[in-house]
Amino acid sequence: MGLLALGTALDWPDAKKQAHLVRSWGIKQLLEIWNKAKGKERDAMLWGDEVEYLVVKYSKDKPEVLLSLRQADILQALASDKSLSKEGCVPPLPDGSRPQSSQPPPVFHPEFGRFMLEATPGKPWGIEFKELLEVEPNMKLRRCIAKDHMLPNEYPITLTTFPRLGSPGVFTDPFYPVSGPRLRSQFVPDEIANPHIRFPTLAANIRSRRGRKVQVNVPVFKDEKTPWPWRDPTVNYDPHQWPEDDDVRNGAAPDNFIHMDAMAFGMGSCCLQITFQAKNLTEGRQLYDQLSPLGPIMLALTAATPVYKGFLADTDVRWNQISKAVDDRTAEELGEKPLVNDRWRIPKSRYASNSTYISEDPRLRPEYLDPDLVIDESIKQQLLDGGMDDRLATHFAHLFIRDPIVIFNEDLKELDLNKTDHFENIQSTNWQHMRFKPPPADNSIGWRVEFRPMEIQITDFENAAFSVFMVLVTRVILSFDLNFYIPIKKVDENMETAHARDAVLTRKFYFRRNLFPTTRASRSPGSGSGTSTPVPSRPPTPTGPVEAEYRLMSINEIINGTAYARDTTSEEQLREEEDTEGDDFPGLIPLVESYLDSVNVDVATRCQLATYLDLIRKRASGELWTAARWIRHFVARHPAYGQDSAVGEGVARDLVEAVVRVGQCEARGERFGGLSVCAAEGGGVPMLGRLLGGFR
Ligand code: ADP
Ligand code: MG
Ligand code: MG
Ligand code: MG
Ligand code: MG
Ligand code: MG
Structure with a gap:
């Protein structure tokens, strides 16, 4: 269940006194695992998703919707149910048969909010394409099992935030x-x-x-x-x-x-996270770097958070709000007071976009790194002395500028090098958009990379689509040895840009023009190179101005490519874009498609993958709406909305009701019909087709 061991948690003034000890033990534990695991090879290409839910209390005949605070009871009920595989929770496949799953029961975890739950698959997904088709049924299974252990009027829903959390009155x-x-x-x-x-x-x-x-x-x-x-x-x-x-x-x-x-x-916000296991340390570092610039793009594309505390916000995503909600920097660190007691000015919250690249890839130019990166020099030295290379030592010496926030007295008795608890204390409270996860102390699994920026989507169809898309993108990155590097500060800028209302359609993001090594025509897409092709030695480090390597692009261009974007962009938008027009960009979906062409995927699998890619393609082009846009429209056309930004109790209730209803439609298991039937049915869910499309 992941519940943490009980102990005596120190209040801040006492915890602060122990911060240095925890850091120094954390570094020793890190070096221990580094030396044990740095040479690990041929770990399997595994991955896993995490879906977070709000638990709401809703009834058809009640005028309000509430957050249920029964997390502990629900987790207890789940934990004491040994089977967790209710027949009624296994939806049939499109042809009516029951899917055969080798998956053990899903795992449910507690989360910060007492109204939240998290669920992961029972074991990570493997490399087989067929397994990609198990993700969506498994997500539905998790939701169904969760619901099965709730009261009849409680529902697990996947809105990022509860629209009236913190509003006056009862919520x-x-x-x-x-x-x-x-x-x-x-x-x-x-x-x-x-x-x-x-x-x-x-x-x-x-x-x-x-x-x-x-x-x-x-x-x-x-x-x-x-x-x-x-x-x-x-x-x-x-x-x-x-x-x-x-x-x-x-x-x-x-x-x-x-x-x-x-x-x-x-x-208290819900997100969708994906963790990838790399075959070795080098590949893990490569994935960390190459996925970093995609963070803001995927954040904007999954935008789902337009309401806070009963008001429409002028932003569409949750990221900065979480960042501020856990910002523990002092006035000195923030630069509001001269530095007297604290060691550094720190430009970002401990929840923020990542500030380091970590690969030793020669394509990583020094100009891409943050010249003002704050690191703890003495920690870096300890890591170097312990045998870690400069770049990774820099990464951890940056994470370790933070204090541990929660320290249990019982853990301070002696250093245990068979654990990683002190390391994890700092690591797991550095909430960056990528996380580089070393193996656990027993070295039982490999080096992992977690992709953390995506917003949770309302349906499991969408959550599966975005998860699967990211998996395919990692395959493309590795198989074509793609280069997404831009200066890390531009990734920060993109992260801000991603917050704008409808950023997916109205904003442009810095993105690398050429993803391919020009000297290596043999590894371009469509050439049939698979993951097993040996990687030829890379060309020497590029020179020339870094600024020429990237330009501003719309998400439509990034995801679908310049040609598709041109066809799906209005005349008006095109005129405005003339000044930033540049060279043709292939687009991530066309790259995924040429990758799929180059490997053996059976027709049925390819067809279902196509429905996922179609959703993402159309979200990027604006043919379909983001959840943020759909929620805004829902609020705007609600009879009780007064065009004054206030999302009242009645509106919030009906919004949640619509979301619950979408979930019920989806749970019926009519993969290719259920949702569109909901969209069409009278008194059903308004404008659902705009969100999810037609489901051919
Ligand atoms: P955290 O909350 O720390 O990110 P969780 O345990 O909640 O971690 O979830 C991490 C995800 O990683 C889950 O989907 C899990 O199935 C998956 N996972 C577990 N082991 C591996 C592995 N060896 N490689 C890749 N993914 C894994
Ligand atoms: Mg988790
Ligand atoms: Mg966790
Ligand atoms: Mg967590
Ligand atoms: Mg979580
Ligand atoms: Mg996670």
Whole structure:
């Protein structure tokens, strides 16, 4: 179940005193595993997804929807059910037969929010193409099993955020009043967090280290009747219970921003993560680097988060809100005060896009790296002395500028080199958009890379589509030895760009013009090179201005290629684009397709993969809507919406009802019909076809 061992968690002032010890033991544990695992070869190409859910309480005949705080009971029910494979939860294949799965029962995990659940497959997926077809039924199975262990009126849904989390009035079941000593939030009770000591301690120590509450301000969407300047009407300026209550009186809640003040507003969001195991260390480092520039693109493409605390936001994705919700930097680290007690100014939150490339690929030019990267020099030296190379030592010396936030007293008795707990303490609270995961202490599995930016999608069809797409992209990267490098600072810029409303259609992103090594025609797509082709030695490090290597591209261009983008972009948009027009770009989907052409995939598999690629193609071109757009339209056309940015109880309830209904349609298992039937049926789910397409 992944529940962490109980112990005595130190409050911040005490934890801070032990930070150095934890770091130094963490580094020793890292070196131990490094020396054990650096030569590991031929690990299998495995991967696995993680799906996160909100648990809502909803009834057809009730005027409200609530977050259910029964996470612990639900996990308990799941844990005590040995079989976890209800016949009724296994949907039939399109031809009516039952799928044969070699998968053990799925695994359910706790999450930060007491209203959240996470589910992973029972074991990671393998390299076979056929297994890609098991992902969607398995995701449906997980959702069904989760639902089976809930009350009749509870549902696991995959919206990224609950639309009225932190709104005035009742939004949880059971109800708890604000505010509590841990979060000190004026909007959410302490009971919103998983009660396991780790989570409230994490929240309290972040607040405490920072010296005030976290400040999660999201620009509000200005609609026709939104008063302007807009002042968040839910902010209370009068409380005097905690010292942190002064925050709002000191300007924490600026005009035109939805103001939130607790970790739950960020870490209470759901996402879709994918972990890949590489065959060895070198390949893991390559994947980490090559997937990095794709992070912001996939974030914008999966946009699903237009509502916070009962208001429409002017952004479409969750990322920056989580970043702010766990930002533990002090005023000194933020550059607001001269450095006296702290060691560095730190430009980013510990939840942020990654700041390092880690491969020793000669195509990685020094100009791509962050010249201002903050690292702990003494930690880097220890890693170098321990035999780690400069680039990877730099990466970890950057992660280790952070303090450990949650420390259990029991773990400080002696250093255990057969564990990685102290290393993981720092590693797992560096929430970057890529995570480089070394093998566990027992060295039982390989080097892994986690792709973390994607937003969770409403249906399992979509979640499977995005998971499978990323898997295919990694195969293409490895098989064609693609080069996606751009300066890491441009990836940061892209991450910001990805937040804009409808960024997928209205914004452009820095992207590398030429993904292929020009001197190696033999490894271009369609040449039949598979993963087993030996990699010829790479050309020498390129020279010439780095700026010439990338340009601004639309997501349509990046995903579908220049030709497709030209055909699916309006005249108006084309005129605006003239000044940035550049060379032709092949597009990721055409690359995936030429890869699929070059390997043996049976027709049935290829057909289903095509439905996934089709969804992604059309999201990128705007033929289909992102979930963010669909939610905005849902709100805009709701009779109770007053064009004033406020998403009231009735609207939120009906939105969740629609999402529950989509889930029920999907659960019927009519893979190629169920969802479109929902879209068409009277009184069904409005505009579902715009989100999911027609399902030929
Ligand atoms: P975390 O929350 O730390 O990212 P989880 O255990 O929740 O990790 O999920 C990680 C994902 O990685 C799961 O989908 C799991 O199936 C998958 N996974 C487990 N072992 C491997 C492996 N050896 N290679 C690739 N993926 C793996
Ligand atoms: Mg997980
Ligand atoms: Mg986890
Ligand atoms: Mg997690
Ligand atoms: Mg998770
Ligand atoms: Mg994860």
